[in-house]
Amino acid sequence: MNEGCGVVAVASRNRAAESIYLALMALQHRGQEAAGIAVFDGEIKNYRGLGLIGEAFKDFDIEKINGQVGIGHVYYSIKISTPENAQPTLLHTSAGDIAIAHNGIITNAEDLKKELMEEGHNFFYGSEEEAIAYLLADSLKERSVEKAVKYAMKKIEGSYSFTLMLNDRVFGLRDPLGIKPLCLGKIENGYIIASESVAIDVLGGEFIRDVEPGELIEITPDGYKSYKLIEEKHKAHCFFEYVYFARADSFIDGIEVYKARERLGRVLAEEHPVEADYVVPIPDSGRAHAYGFSKASGIPVAEGLMKNRYIARTFILPTQKIRERLVQLKLNPVKSIVEGKKIVIVDDSIVRGTTMKKIVGLLRHHGAKEVHVRIASPPIIAPCYFGIDMTTRDQLIASGRSIEDIRKKIGADSLGYISIEGLVKALGIDKNDLCLGCVTGEYPVKIKGERYRFQESLEKWRKE
Numbered sequence: 001m002n003e004g005c006g007v008v009a010v011a012s013r014n015r016a017a018e019s020i021y022l023a024l025m026a027l028q029h030r031g032q033e034a035a036g037i038a039v040f041d042g043e044i045k046n047y048r049g050l051g052l053i054g055e056a057f058k059d060f061d062i063e064k065i066n067g068q069v070g071i072g073h074v075y076y077s078i079k080i081s082t083p084e085n086a087q088p089t090l091l092h093t094s095a096g097d098i099a100i101a102h103n104g105i106i107t108n109a110e111d112l113k114k115e116l117m118e119e120g121h122n123f124f125y126g127s128e129e130e131a132i133a134y135l136l137a138d139s140l141k142e143r144s145v146e147k148a149v150k151y152a153m154k155k156i157e158g159s160y161s162f163t164l165m166l167n168d169r170v171f172g173l174r175d176p177l178g179i180k181p182l183c184l185g186k187i188e189n190g191y192i193i194a195s196e197s198v199a200i201d202v203l204g205g206e207f208i209r210d211v212e213p214g215e216l217i218e219i220t221p222d223g224y225k226s227y228k229l230i231e232e233k234h235k236a237h238c239f240f241e242y243v244y245f246a247r248a249d250s251f252i253d254g255i256e257v258y259k260a261r262e263r264l265g266r267v268l269a270e271e272h273p274v275e276a277d278y279v280v281p282i283p284d285s286g287r288a289h290a291y292g293f294s295k296a297s298g299i300p301v302a303e304g305l306m307k308n309r310y311i312a313r314t315f316i317l318p319t320q321k322i323r324e325r326l327v328q329l330k331l332n333p334v335k336s337i338v339e340g341k342k343i344v345i346v347d348d349s350i351v352r353g354t355t356m357k358k359i360v361g362l363l364r365h366h367g368a369k370e371v372h373v374r375i376a377s378p379p380i381i382a383p384c385y386f387g388i389d390m391t392t393r394d395q396l397i398a399s400g401r402s403i404e405d406i407r408k409k410i411g412a413d414s415l416g417y418i419s420i421e422g423l424v425k426a427l428g429i430d431k432n433d434l435c436l437g438c439v440t441g442e443y444p445v446k447i448k449g450e451r452y453r454f455q456e457s458l459e460k461w462r463k464e
Contacts, residue, residue, distance in 0.1 A: 023199035038088040109156075283331070343369075
């Protein structure tokens with residue numbers, strides 16, 4: 001499972017590129033396919049490349065990139081093929097240079113592009129970020145920056161945390177529902193905005209607060225200004241940030257991710273008790289959940305699966321036969337823990353089920369007496385339209401299947417998912433302030449053919 005991206009903005013009395021580079025390294029888990037840095041040095045200059053941070057910037061001398069303000073981006077997309085498709089997206093417009101880095105998905109992007117093309121705009125990249133840049137450029141002819149951004153927000157739908165530059169000014173913007181995370185920090189000789197607090201930590205900075213949903217923040221080397229542009233009664237924080245995406249040492253909307261995952265494991269153990277010899281986490285995503293499960297159940301936790309951290313990424317493996325052996329290449333059981341034992345595997349989620357089936361089979365092959373599976377998210381029954389790589393129901397093992405059907409398909413002795421109520425309890429966030437679309441089929445943004453949350457029925461929504 002993969003998610004959109006990570007974004008950074010820096011305003012500093014030092015070279016911004018060096019701080020952005022390090023911050024992106026801390027956000028590498030949010031995207032491994034491409035990366036980019038845009039800085040203002042008389043004009044906005046854009047540096048982008050494919051691969052991990054070290055690969056993407058191997059042709060650039062970061063220490064020689066001038067400019068005290070800038071933005072950065074790490075990206076995941078199976079569609080990326082050239083550095084030009086990576087972000088930040090830079091456009092030279094009548095309102096000046098505009099650079100945008102985006103985490104999320106604009107659900108009405110095609111309608112926006114069509115409207116802008118009818119107004120005479122020509123698209124070079126064909127991206128939603130390009131459409132937003134044109135919206136801003138047109139609006140800036142008659143409005144201040146904050147009013148132009150508010151105008152654009154009223155035109156776009158979906159999930160977004162942006163960092164953006166308008167010539168030498170740098171901003172961060174979070175969507176009104178707060179679907180994607182964004183936070184503000186103080187660093188040496190400046191300020192930073194980033195997807196997660198770990199990007200502030202790596203620079204030895206001080207976390208100030210989360211960017212509020214619907215808030216625009218401008219940072220300078222000397223401080224920051226806040227503009228609360230749109231306020232919704234209910235928010236829609238993505239629960240998967242806490243379950244899987246964010247780094248465990250991050251804080252998001254006042255919650256430490258590690259503690260949230262540990263609580264998820266505790267609730268999971270309460271809801272689905274089991275007799276076993278060891279609790280075995282799936283490294284690394286299931287580790288904190290497994291510790292919580294162990295504490296609540298009294299079953300000792302053991303690192304029964306070792307992860308090969310140096311394995312090549314799947315897409316560069318040379319043959320299909322080798323790609324199919326990826327699970328065994330990445331994970332290998334510890335025989336003394338597994339052989340003859342009753343094992344509880346704890347992981348964050350099951351999406352397609354292919355990997356979990358292989359892991360269960362791998363443990364059985366190495367002598368596990370029983371293999372029980374416990375999952376710290378509810379069954380994923382519906383697509384995500386907001387930036388997660390699970391877009392069609394036919395890809396989802398839980399869509400149209402019972403828990404028992406899934407158990408048989410993955411070959412486990414038992415299977416237990418945390419309930420939606422248990423998830424909400426563990427996170428400590430009001431259910432009405434979470435995006436639960438992929439586990440309920442009800443979405444916080446209107447999606448054609450899908451149920452809109454708080455709506456009594458799909459039929460009623462279709463008539464509106």
